[in-house]
Amino acid sequence: MTTDFALSCPVPLTDRKNIVMGHGSGGKLTAQLVRDLFLTAFDNAILRQLDDQAVFQAGSQRLAFTTDSYVVTPIFFPGGNIGDLAVNGTVNDLAMSGARPLYLSAAFILEEGFPISDLSRIVDTMAQAAHAAGTAIVTGDTKVVNKGCADKIFITTSGVGLVPKGVLLSAGAARPGDRIIVSGSIGDHGMAILAAREGLEFDGSIRSDTASLHTLVQAMLEAGEVHVLRDPTRGGLGTSLCEIAGSSGVGVEIEATALLVREDVKAACEILGLDPIFPLKYMIYFLIVVTVGGTSSITGPFLASILLGIGDVAGKYYAPKLGPFVIYTIMIAVLIWRPQGLFARPAAR
Numbered sequence: 001m002t003t004d005f006a007l008s009c010p011v012p013l014t015d016r017k018n019i020v021m022g023h024g025s026g027g028k029l030t031a032q033l034v035r036d037l038f039l040t041a042f043d044n045a046i047l048r049q050l051d052d053q054a055v056f057q058a059g060s061q062r063l064a065f066t067t068d069s070y071v072v073t074p075i076f077f078p079g080g081n082i083g084d085l086a087v088n089g090t091v092n093d094l095a096m097s098g099a100r101p102l103y104l105s106a107a108f109i110l111e112e113g114f115p116i117s118d119l120s121r122i123v124d125t126m127a128q129a130a131h132a133a134g135t136a137i138v139t140g141d142t143k144v145v146n147k148g149c150a151d152k153i154f155i156t157t158s159g160v161g162l163v164p165k166g167v168l169l170s171a172g173a174a175r176p177g178d179r180i181i182v183s184g185s186i187g188d189h190g191m192a193i194l195a196a197r198e199g200l201e202f203d204g205s206i207r208s209d210t211a212s213l214h215t216l217v218q219a220m221l222e223a224g225e226v227h228v229l230r231d232p233t234r235g236g237l238g239t240s241l242c243e244i245a246g247s248s249g250v251g252v253e254i255e256a257t258a259l260l261v262r263e264d265v266k267a268a269c270e271i272l273g274l275d276p277i278f279p280l281k282y283m284i285y286f287l288i289v290v291t292v293g294g295t296s297s298i299t300g301p302f303l304a305s306i307l308l309g310i311g312d313v314a315g316k317y318y319a320p321k322l323g324p325f326v327i328y329t330i331m332i333a334v335l336i337w338r339p340q341g342l343f344a345r346p347a348a349r
Helices: 028-042 082-095 116-132 188-198 214-223 236-248 263-272 281-293 299-318 323-337
Strands: 054-058 061-070 100-111 136-145 153-163
Touching: 061 082, 082 100, 082 116, 082 153, 082 214, 100 116, 100 214, 116 136, 116 153, 188 263, 281 299, 281 323, 299 323
Parallel strands: 100 136
Antiparallel strands: 054 061, 061 153, 100 153
């Protein structure tokens, strides 16, 4: 890692009166919601760390505590289902603090009409995942809502773990000179979910890599000095690195070609126009195109895409260091000059 100045990709974040899907994406809007609403309301020294878990002193022991909610469509996918995903995700959030998982809770919101056989299948895989992680689900809750008021099943899991003495891991602990280690291939889980949801078929077998990582973390802590651990989820590797950089006040440099992306996942990403490092990258481009072109007609975004494409290529060719930020500069200039969009039609009177 270096302390060189690094810019982050700006996304138009205006004041919003209602929750939008982007607030749950794990990206900029999520961070804004947490910072401006939840952190302001619940502000305390532990929460202020904004890690994936809270670490606190309880008598002579240091404990880690975390909670997470799981909503996924489809609930069954190649390599797993919403059940083991929930258990593994909570175990991993504890592990990212160096904690050894002790106990979990599980709460279920079930939609009326949800098949008992599917619930049994999910619960069985949760029990297997908890056993494999050396922990146990010791308490929980169940609620049933009217048909149409939920998407089959929502699961919330919480967990508590024991942090060994001398282990101090946090997103704000990265230092200049740290090396970034990625434990495996990236993009597998996200592509497996997307393919199952949309009914897509690709060459090869793309499967979710959901698994508990606490034993791997223990081995890493025993092998050398570790400052930060993260389990990339919705926002992908790129968002996790941006969060670490922001919390620690450092810059991050990565070689994209050195990252392990399975060939079948890479091919699927190329077909769908996705980036395994920043899964939401092209959604950001889409928002920029619509912002610049205006929303009153299809012509505006179409012309804006051509303008931004030319600006992006020219910027990267003539000014490689600043080129990636040309389209954002254009967007800011257009918003200042014509907030409604460059090609927006005048409002009818």
